[in-house]
Amino acid sequence: MKVPPVKGYGDSAESFEDYYGRWPSRFGNFPKCVVENWVHRHWGEFDSRWRDKSPELFEFELVELNNDQVMQVGHIGNWMKELDYWGDELFRNRIRQSTWLAKYMLSEGTTPSPIIVAPNASGLTHPKGGPMHPNQLIEGHMRLAYLRGMIRHQYAELKPMHSVWHVSLPASSFKLLPSGPNAGP
Structure with a gap:
């Protein structure tokens, strides 16, 4: 099924x-x-x-991450540059600030629902291709973008802790990256 x-x-x-x-x-x-x-x-x-x-x-666990730990969440390729751009836009773009998500996060200092992160994804290939980050973002791209922006801009209403779903992914269901001395970068 x-x-x-x-x-x-x-x-x-x-x-x-x-x-x-x-x-x-x-x-x-x-x-x-x-x-x-x-x-x-x-x-x-x-x-x-x-x-x-x-x-x-998949195994899920609801955890609390502090702001430094949130900044350690990553993504494949150059996605983090894009997410950080969106996070900066939160502070300079009035149209972006008027969205329901921005309004919520700016008033509450955290996300309306937990993002999903695979904290032990090293060695796995992301379904889009490329190696997963050791703290791989799975879901919640815009929420993470805004949260990172709030952290980087030292937003006054920012909460010190944020709920996050940690998911353990079954390695047997993902293409494993080569390891060893000849594996490459």
């Missing part, structure tokens, strides 16, 4: 409540918040990149 598709995704997607009502017990390892913010909200990406990675073996 696979994670069920979101009916009508990309057009008129079913509500989260309806989707979660169909969520199989086999995937009871997924917290409701993760199903809502990752699987349901980003079905197209989840389906194409993560659905075939044995999600029934």
